[in-house]
Amino acid sequence: MTVSFNLAPGISLSQAVERIDAAVAKMRMPDTISGSFQGTAQAFQSSIAGMGMLLALAIFVIYLVLGILYESFIHPLTILSGLPTAAFGALLTLMLFHIDLNLYSAVGLIMLIGIVKKNAIMMIDFAVEAERNGKSAEEAIFEACLVRFRPIMMTSFAALFGTLPIALGLGSGAESRRPLGLAVVGGLLTSQVLTLYLTPVIYLYFDRLQERLRARRGRKPVAAEAGPAAHGRA
Numbered sequence: 001m002t003v004s005f006n007l008a009p010g011i012s013l014s015q016a017v018e019r020i021d022a023a024v025a026k027m028r029m030p031d032t033i034s035g036s037f038q039g040t041a042q043a044f045q046s047s048i049a050g051m052g053m054l055l056a057l058a059i060f061v062i063y064l065v066l067g068i069l070y071e072s073f074i075h076p077l078t079i080l081s082g083l084p085t086a087a088f089g090a091l092l093t094l095m096l097f098h099i100d101l102n103l104y105s106a107v108g109l110i111m112l113i114g115i116v117k118k119n120a121i122m123m124i125d126f127a128v129e130a131e132r133n134g135k136s137a138e139e140a141i142f143e144a145c146l147v148r149f150r151p152i153m154m155t156s157f158a159a160l161f162g163t164l165p166i167a168l169g170l171g172s173g174a175e176s177r178r179p180l181g182l183a184v185v186g187g188l189l190t191s192q193v194l195t196l197y198l199t200p201v202i203y204l205y206f207d208r209l210q211e212r213l214r215a216r217r218g219r220k221p222v223a224a225e226a227g228p229a230a231h232g233r234a
Contacts, residue, residue: 002038014102051106058113059083066121070128074206079120081202086116086191093186099179108183115159115184116191120199122148127203137207141200152196160188 007016017037024035059080066076090112094105123144130140166181 014100074210078203078206079117079124082116082120082191082195085194086112086187089190090183090187093182105179105183108180112187119152122152141203156192
């Protein structure tokens with residue numbers, strides 16, 4: 001038997017699917033009766049099921065590309081360190097507006113990955129180049145924050161005001177796209193404030209960690225070579 005349904009005004013497909021699942025659970029039907037969604041609802045469930053894997057795969061691919069670009073395992077982690085703050089801001093904004101994590105908001109999270117890592121790339125790229133020219137890590141990241149502050153703010157505000165009409169629900173069919181705009185605006189607001197403070201700190205910590213790893217690797221060959229020479233002198 002097929003039961004069709006339409007969406008009430010102001011109700012999204014994700015909310016309808018949740019309410020239908022809750023109603024089926026309350027009915028406590030026997031094991032001989034089973035049901036599944038068809039059509040648009042089925043396509044919606046399939047897209048949501050693979051969204052987490054898509055986000056993880058996107059972050060992994062970005063890490064590989066950044067690792068090849070900087071020839072380092074540490075700097076990509078520094079660049080990606082701003083993603084948790086962006087995700088926190090996006091999810092918090094959706095909770096404040098009582099909007100579920102649907103397909104549009106998931107697309108907004110993917111957009112945030114590109115926008116937020118762009119800010120960190122501007123700073124880290126300048127700092128790495130400054131370190132290669134002889135400056136210390138503290139001097140390099142401090143100068144990077146000063147020089148790159150203006151382009152970071154310009155591009156971030158351009159993205160923020162570009163998605164603000166979508167977040168406000170302006171235009172035809174904006175109700176379905178509103179979660180995308182809210183996710184991007186909320187994620188940009190939190191990440192913009194926190195990333196400018198967290199990224200330099202994380203860069204310094206990872207730089208010290210990298211120096212310790214290099215020091216440990218450099219000690220082992222020296223100790224191995226010193227053994228036979230000392231034995232020969234004895």
